[in-house]
Amino acid sequence: MSPEPLALPSRDWSDWLVDYVLGGLRTVSEVLERLGDGTLRGTAEVLGLWNDADIALRGAGSAAALFVEVHPDPDVRRRAEELVQQVDRVRTDRDLDRALYDVVAETDSAGLDEAARRMREHVLRDFRRSGVDRDDRTRARLREISERLTVLDQDFGRAIRDDVREIRLIPEQLDGLPADFLAAHAPAEDGLVTVTTDYPDYHPFRAYARDAEARRDLTVEFDSRGWPANDAVLHEMLDLRAEKARLVGYDSWPDYDAAVKMIGTGAAIDEFIQRISATADAAGRRDLETVLARRRADEPAATTVDRSEIGYYTELIRREQYDVDAREVxxxxxxxxxxxxxxxxxxxxxxxxxxxxxxxxxxxxxxxxxxxxxxxxxxxxxxxxxxxxxxxxxxxxxxxxxxxxxxxxxxxxxxxxxxxxxxxxxxxxxxxxxxxxxxxxxxxxxxxxxxxxxxxxxxxxxxxxxxxxxxxxxxxxxxxxxxxxxxxxxxxxxxxxxxxxxxxxGKGTWVRTQVGYTAVSYLLHRDRPTAHTEAVFDALERHSLIAGVPGTHFQTSFGHLAGYTSAYYTxxxxxxxxxxxxxxxxxxxxxxxxxxxxxxxxxxxxxxxxxxxxxxxxxxxxxxxxxxxxxxxxxxxxxxxxx
Missing domain, CATH: 1.10.1370.40 (Neurolysin; domain 3)
Structure with missing residues (x-):
């Protein structure tokens, strides 16, 4: 018989979440205390206890992190953020506990099956990457960095999540949008229509709206979500990640982050960027020339295609040259x-x-x-x-x-x-x-x-x-x-x-745009430039082929910089x-x-x-x-x- 699912509450979500997460953390504390009590144990028992604590820690962290993002009650979301911080403190304390490391390190892999041996190796590797083998002062600093990064990651994501922007338009500026979009966007009492940066508005508007100025205005708002609040957050985040990497023996954050991935090193990310960029160059330029030619039919003097135009003209070409109207589809x-x-x-x-x-x-x-x-x-x-x-x-x-x-x-x-x-x-x-x-x-x-x-x-x-x-x-x-x-x-x-x-x-320009995002993710972490916006514009235009829109700050709305850090290449x-x-x-x-x-x-x-x-x-x-x-x-x- 399979285990029973988690029983979620029908009400009092805040109380339930607190009890569930703190209960899991108490289990973690009790199991780790037992693991470090000095009792002589065999490898299987040591790994089993570690696994018990890991199960409880993962459960507590998963629930807290989920409800930060999805619960409709802002009070529950705020409480969940606090719980995420508590979970991360417990995880950091565990991973910097030299006595626990010694318990695991003193076990013997002989006689373990493949999965258990792999488990032991990964636990020891994670310990070392946390800095458990550093001196007391360094471990204390690493603890401070980890706790601060948790808060910064939350601040970064919250600023994007809560920053829903809008433009207000006269009805004629919605020309080209599908009928159901128009029906859902009736004019207000003042005769204007509100279009927001949320996906169900942004993506159709960017693809179908004939009004170039309105598309540009919405793109400016979309690519500036989180600005200016996330500018300082991102600078501090990048600096702390770099410091953490150095303290545990790596030259840079990309090197630290890549060491446990298939790619292996930060330098290999740069090599991959160059390889993909070169591979997609012919296809990307072929697409770009087609888009630019079509734009020139509307604006003969046009010399570039920017982020407010690429979606519209790509859809227009698919409609005119490939007989595919996404509105009909x-x-x-x-x-x-x-x-x-x-x-x-x-x-x-x-x-x-x-x-x-x-x-x-x-x-x-x-x-x-x-x-x-x-x-x-x-x-x-x-x-x-x-x-x-x-x-x-x-x-x-x-x-x-x-x-x-x-x-x-x-x-x-x-x-x-x-x-x-x-x-x-x-x-x-x-x-x-x-x-x-x-x-x-x-x-x-x-x-x-x-x-x-x-x-x-x-x-x-x-x-x-x-x-x-x-x-x-x-x-x-x-x-x-x-x-x-x-x-x-x-x-x-x-x-x-x-x-x-x-x-x-459009796949060529799409891949090159993804290369641009990859370069932003990597270069911000490798170089940590003083002026993010200028560096981001340079990386996007150099690799993606699509011009940026002046007045935007893409990096402050690029949520992957929190979760994926330097590894958007993935x-x-x-x-x-x-x-x-x-x-x-x-x-x-x-x-x-x-x-x-x-x-x-x-x-x-x-x-x-x-x-x-x-x-x-x-x-x-x-x-x-x-x-x-x-x-x-x-x-x-x-x-x-x-x-």
């Missing part, structure tokens, strides 16, 4: 059907069943399902998919409970900001992507060791399974199972073929692997269970119990390669004129 993607289709597709693909359950939840928008495989409950998922005030502004999967074999049922939460009605197809792709993380958390949640449960591989691999799952959102057979219009007519195969052709246009690194993983599937039959189940069992189910490179090689039968990515990038788009 939206007819086939009504949110309730898409959500049901996602569950049907992934259930069929991986041999899963999703059973809805009526249980307490933090908001009425949240839907909850238990995940079954072969009649056995394997996990629980919570889908929180619409925007609201005070909620996380992007799309991500959060842990609620890390799975432990026969002890804890894995539970994950998908947090997105999709419209309640018609969706952009790109939003459907995003939903498939993020659901891939959720599946990884649940399917990889049958582990003995908390350290390896769920999405616990090297951080520069975690995006690969999700990026690969996006391919199912582009397949005509797959889409035909749930994408229907208001009359119930499935999306035409010929339309999907045109969508796929149009998808190939999206492109993972994409290289994802393209290679997908090459093992038959594009003519994406539901082939033999390949899908082998992928499930060899890549997702192991969680972090093996190195990512070994998981990929086990599935592919060889080490991963760059070839599939380069082939995809080099494939030129085929417009109506060239078909």
């Amino acid at each position: 939206r007819r086939y993607f009504d949110f309730p059907r898409v959500r049901a289709g996602l569950l049907e597709v992934t259930g069929r693909l991986f041999g899963l069943e999703y059973r809805p359950v009526d249980v307490p939840r933090w908001h009425e928008d949240v839907t909850v399902y238990d995940v079954y495989a072969e009649g056995e409950r394997r996990g629980r998922i919570h889908l929180d998919l619409h925007p609201r005030e005070g909620k996380f502004k992007h799309a991500a999967q959060f842990d609620l409970v890390g799975g432990i074999t026969d002890r804890l049922l894995p539970e994950g939460v998908l947090v997105c900001n999709f419209p309640r009605g018609l969706m952009e197809h790109q939003q459907v792709v995003t939903l498939f992507h993020e659901f891939g993380h959720l599946l990884h958390h649940v399917l990889g949640g049958q582990q003995e060791w908390a350290r390896f449960s769920g999405v616990a591989t090297e951080w520069d691999f975690v995006e690969a399974p999700s990026q690969m799952l996006e391919e199912w959102a582009w397949d005509a057979t797959v889409l035909g199972t749930f994408a229907v219009d208001e009359t119930g007519t499935p999306i035409p195969v010929e339309l999907v073929e045109r969508m796929r052709a149009a998808k190939d246009f 999206y492109l690194w993972s994409l290289v692997i994802a393209k290679d993983l997908f090459s093992a599937f038959d594009a003519a039959d994406l539901f082939d269970p033999s390949v899908a189940h082998r992928y499930r069992d060899r890549v997702l189910v192991p969680g972090g119990s093996r190195d990512a490179a070994d998981l990929v090689a086990d599935f592919l039968g060889r080490p991963f390669a760059f070839d599939a990515f380069a082939t995809w990038l080099d494939r030129a788009p085929v417009s109506r004129a060239t078909r």
Whole structure:
């Protein structure tokens, strides 16, 4: 019998959260006290006690971190922030405790199975990276840095989350927007329409609004969220990370951060940036010339394309040259059907069943399902998919409970900001992507060791399974199972073929833009420039090919600088692997269970119990390669004129 899910409260959320998190921290304290009591123990018992404390610490931290981002009550969110700080203090104290380190270091790996031996090695490595082997003064400083970084990360994210900006327009400035967008944005009493920087407003407006000035105004607001508050926060954050890296023996934060990732070193990040930039150069410039030529049809003197223009002209070209009107495509993607289709597709693909359950939840928008495989409950998922005030502004999967074999049922939460009605197809792709993380958390949640449960591989691999799952959102057979219009007519195969052709246009500028974000993430940490805005403009324009918009401060709204730090490169690194993983599937039959189940069992189910490179090689039968990515990038788009 599988373990029972976590019982969430129907009311008094603040009290429940405090009791749950502090109860977990008390367990951590009690177990670690026992571990360090001087009793002579064998390796298995030492690692078992460490694991017990790790389970409790992870549970406390997951709950606190989740409800900072999703709970509708601001008082609960503030209390959750305080609890996150307490959790991080306990984690820091544990990782800097020299006596605990000695207990683990004095164990012997002889006789351990592969997973236990890996567990011991990772614990010792984490201790050393925390600075446990430094002198008392250095450890005290490292403790101060860790506690301060927790607060700064929270400040940075909160400033972005709470800074919802808006522009006010006359109705004529919404020309080009779809009918349902116009219906949801009626003029106020003063005759003006409000458009915000939240995703359901920003993305359609950026893609369809014909008014260039209005697009630019909204882009300025969107790319300046968090300004100016996050400017000082980011400077201090970068300085403290650099100091921490030096104190534990690294030349820079990128070197420290990369040492436990597939890429290995900070210098290798720079090399990867240059390689991807060069690989995408021809495709990026090909796309840019096409966009610039189309812009010149409107503005003959135009010499550049900036961030307020690239989305609009890319969609315009897809409409005019590839016969794909994203506004028309939206007819086939009504949110309730898409959500049901996602569950049907992934259930069929991986041999899963999703059973809805009526249980307490933090908001009425949240839907909850238990995940079954072969009649056995394997996990629980919570889908929180619409925007609201005070909620996380992007799309991500959060842990609620890390799975432990026969002890804890894995539970994950998908947090997105999709419209309640018609969706952009790109939003459907995003939903498939993020659901891939959720599946990884649940399917990889049958582990003995908390350290390896769920999405616990090297951080520069975690995006690969999700990026690969996006391919199912582009397949005509797959889409035909749930994408229907208001009359119930499935999306035409010929339309999907045109969508796929149009998808190939813009991938070069998209990859180069991702390289730009990667360069921002890396260079801010490596160089720590005095003037962030100027450095960011330079990096984006040099690598992305798309001009910045004057008056913006992209870095203060770039939330990944808190979570991913210097490692935004992981999206492109993972994409290289994802393209290679997908090459093992038959594009003519994406539901082939033999390949899908082998992928499930060899890549997702192991969680972090093996190195990512070994998981990929086990599935592919060889080490991963760059070839599939380069082939995809080099494939030129085929417009109506060239078909």
